[in-house]
Amino acid sequence: AQRVTQPEKLLSVFKGAPVELKCNYSYSGSPELFWYVQYSRQRLQLLLRHISRESIKGFTADLNKGETSFHLKKPFAQEEDSAMYYCALSPLTGGFKTIFGAGTRLFVKA
Amino acid sequence: DAGVTQSPTHLIKTRGQHVTLRCSPISGHKSVSWYQQVLGQGPQFIFQYYEKEERGRGNFPDRFSARQFPNYSSELNVNALLLGDSALYLCASSAIHRAGELFFGEGSRLTVL
Numbered sequence: 001a002q003r004v005t006q007p008e009k010l011l012s013v014f015k016g017a018p019v020e021l022k023c024n025y026s027y028s029g030s031p032e033l034f035w036y037v038q039y040s041r042q043r044l045q046l047l048l049r050h051i052s053r054e055s056i057k058g059f060t061a062d063l064n065k066g067e068t069s070f071h072l073k074k075p076f077a078q079e080e081d082s083a084m085y086y087c088a089l090s091p092l093t094g095g096f097k098t099i100f101g102a103g104t105r106l107f108v109k110a
Numbered sequence: 111d112a113g114v115t116q117s118p119t120h121l122i123k124t125r126g127q128h129v130t131l132r133c134s135p136i137s138g139h140k141s142v143s144w145y146q147q148v149l150g151q152g153p154q155f156i157f158q159y160y161e162k163e164e165r166g167r168g169n170f171p172d173r174f175s176a177r178q179f180p181n182y183s184s185e186l187n188v189n190a191l192l193l194g195d196s197a198l199y200l201c202a203s204s205a206i207h208r209a210g211e212l213f214f215g216e217g218s219r220l221t222v223l
Contacts, residue, residue: 034210044200045214097168101152103152
């Protein structure tokens, strides 16, 4: 069964501290993994995808197929990073269903 | 481009009524997905449509139905509303070759009394 698990509902860090939002997945085929973000009073939007291997707003995420994880990391958190973060999974080929985790609220304290 | 647009933004219904929610995708996007988001949870997949055909369906009862029109806009219909249907309903569009890259609307907030 397809499943995305984000074990932390809330993560609170101080400005300048490193941050890691955890995501584990369960999928029988080859998945594509994403991180979506929702800032206050904004719509849900794509932050990054594992295929792109790019850093967006200082965030990176590495797909670990052995541990079936796709953790989101940033070395120095900023206050503007405070938001709701969702990990999502989609079939790499031939699939149309993207499923989401329950989300982690990141709060960056001044 | 205005992005994905949804209507209405808020609505209140009573149990047993039906509701129709509408979505217009980004120009050039041929795929539309619907999600239900209950407070405290992530978006739950309901349907995906591409070229007017249902391509995926989540674990929702038959009271939920949808369709896609020739201009790629879409409607989500929910019949015999229950209190538990109260949620934010999100529509997302995508270009089919990047089906996992979703562009979301702001949602329709449904309250069932």
